Amino acid sequence: MRVKSTDLTSLFEKALLDVPQNELEQIGVVVQTGDGICHVYGLNKAVYGGLVDFENGNRGIIFDLTEDSVAIFVLYKNIPVAEGEVVRKVEGVFEAPVGEELLGRVINAIGAPLDGLDPLKTKETRAVEVLPASIIEREKVNEPLETGIISVDALVPIGKVQRELIIGNRNTGKTAMAIDTILNQKGKGVYCIYVSIGQRQAKLARIIKTLEEHDALDYTVVVSADSSESVLNQYLAPYVGCSIGEHFMYNGKDALVVYDDLSNHAIAYREMSLLMRRSPGREAYPGDVFFLHARLLERSGKLLKGGSLTALPIVQIQADDITAYIPTNLISITDGQIFLDTRLFKKGNRPAVNVELSVSRVGGAAQTPAVKMLSKSLRLELAQYNELLNFAQFGTELDEISQKIIERGHVAVEVLKQAQYETYTFVDEVLLLFLLQKNFLDKVELKQVQVFVTQFISYVQSVYSQEYKKIEKDAAIDDAMNKQLKTIATEFRKIFVPA
Ligand SMILES: Nc1ncnc2c1ncn2[C@@H]1O[C@H](COP(=O)(O)OP(=O)(O)O)[C@@H](O)[C@H]1O
Ligand SMILES: [Mg+2]
Incomplete structure (x- = not known):
């Protein structure tokens, strides 16, 4: 005898009459699976983002709801999901x-x-x-x-x-x-x-x-x-x-x-x-x-x-x-x-x-106020520098002011170079920006700039640790500190030995 699928469906329907409706709505059957996604029939109470458990131990998250099926992505790659497998809705969401x-x-x-x-x-x-x-x-x-x-x-x-x-x-x-x-x-x-x-x-x-x-x-x-x-x-x-x-x-x-x-x-x-x-x-x-x-x-x-x-x-x-x-x-x-x-x-x-x-x-x-104060004009200076640099590429003769901007830009670019894994404290940054802004690097050879600034930081840290700590505590630079840093930088410039 040939059984028509509609007959089967009605038979199932009859058999399931006694099962409470809300329990039925919580389960479904895998109708298609592959590439980490499966389509499930049933699960009438499914919600987007809801969790489901598979009979064979996998777990999935609901991503798409259509009229007759639900698309679920599975969490465990190595637990297989088979067609015909029963899926059950789980309370809660993925955590x-x-x-x-x-x-x-x-x-x-x-x-x-x-x-x-x-x-x-x-x-x-x-x-x-x-x-x-x-x-x-x-x-x-x-x-x-x-x-x-x-x-x-x-x-x-x-x-x-x-x-x-x-x-x-x-x-x-x-x-x-x-x-x-x-x-x-x-x-x-x-x-x-x-x-x-x-x-x-x-x-x-x-x-x-x-x-x-x-x-x-x-x-x-x-x-x-x-x-x-x-x-x-x-x-x-x-x-x-x-x-x-x-x-x-x-x-x-x-x-x-x-x-x-x-x-x-x-x-x-x-x-x-x-x-x-x-x-x-x-x-x-x-x-x-x-x-x-x-x-x-x-x-x-x-x-x-x-x-x-x-x-x-x-x-x-x-x-x-x-x-x-x-x-x-x-x-x-x-x-x-x-x-x-x-x-x-x-x-x-x-x-x-x-x-x-x-x-x-x-x-x-x-x-940080001190960093802010000392870097205020830097952005603009670098912008002018880059613009002039493009200009100079064409062999254009530059006036004295423009040349000055380019020279200063070269120095700034050197100061901003930094090796991987070597981070500065904000006080270090303040010291670098101070040297740059107050023109203490103008006479330093370009390839010595990095050496100069790193040595300067160590110098202040060891010889002027009180001042270093004060900047750290204040997070700002007052007039007195400004003067003092100038004295320290002048002093350091005299003793600096290029590498
Ligand atoms: N400041 C730096 N100085 C020197 N080398 C660097 C610096 N930053 C990154 N590198 C090197 O450049 C390479 C690419 O860096 P990476 O961070 O992996 O690039 P991305 O994530 O952009 O692809 C790495 O070898 C890294 O060590
Ligand atoms: Mg990367």
Whole structure:
């Protein structure tokens, strides 16, 4: 006898009459699976972002709801999902482990340790997608986040809570800048979270080693979804990192989160969207890719009752094109950007901050007063310098004033050079800017400028430690200190021995 499928359906329907309706609505059956995504029939009470458990032990998150099926991405790559498998809705949403127990640990996006150490001892979890703090709960930017990188602290200062984008081609020192900023938070009470998205494993291993060697892992959490992980994990990683940081913020702590990088994040989401057969838009990204990053970055903030979350998202561009889709979105979401320039990097001007294309929309309000005072005119001077430099390339004869600007610019560029892993305290930065602004470097040979300034810092630190400490305490320079620094610099210039 041939059984028609409609007969079967009605038979099933009859058999299920006794089962309470709401229980039936909570389960479904996998009808199609592959590439980390599966389509499930049933689950009538499904909600976007909801969690489900699979019969064979996998777990998934609901991403798409259509009239007759639900699209689910699975969390565990190595647990197979079969067609016909039963799926059950789970209460709650996807949560990440949070808390100080995570410091020093490397975890993946689903909260499993990757460092081969003991299981996590965290006691709390936090939803990875939550609404940001309301405006009423928030405090304005009034404290600097010191990067220890003079070109940033002087020219594109970052305030606590700020979202400052680091943008540039590959190999321009984007990761290096973020890592140096983390290294500089040592002893400053800022907890750091480094989120690695879609990078190669070897690169991440090097970064973890760097953090370890500089004792920075003690106050840092690493969340990693490398390029070998599922697109879902790469998609989740920044939200997980954000929740970890947010937990610190709501507990009155200052936290800094680095997203390295959001280009890879957008690519992972694009792949997910294509798998869900959503219609692709510009550059094949789905229409909601703006919201993807907006809702992540608006969770940075500073609370009235203390606690802050600062974000350094990184975006990689191609052939200097900052007008591509994802970079322009991110530029409009963030409070400014640091543009790292291949041309400058190749010339040896590292960190390769392009001053004209970099901006900080709020950080100036939080800049340390002494640094602010001494770097006020620097931006303009560098802009004039760069303009004249372009001009001079054509062999144009320059007048005396222009020549002076170029000479001073050359010196400034030297002062702003800084090796990787070598961060300055703000007092060091004050001393450097002082030498530059008060023309103490004018007669120093260009290739001796770095030697001069670093030796000067050591000199003040050892011979004039009282003055060094006073600047540290005051965070400003009064007339008396101004005079004193002039005397010290004059004295040092006499005893300086070029290397
Ligand atoms: N300030 C610097 N001085 C010298 N070398 C640097 C500096 N910043 C980065 N580098 C080097 O440049 C290379 C690329 O840096 P990286 O941060 O990985 O670039 P990106 O993240 O932009 O691709 C690395 O080998 C790094 O060590
Ligand atoms: Mg990088």
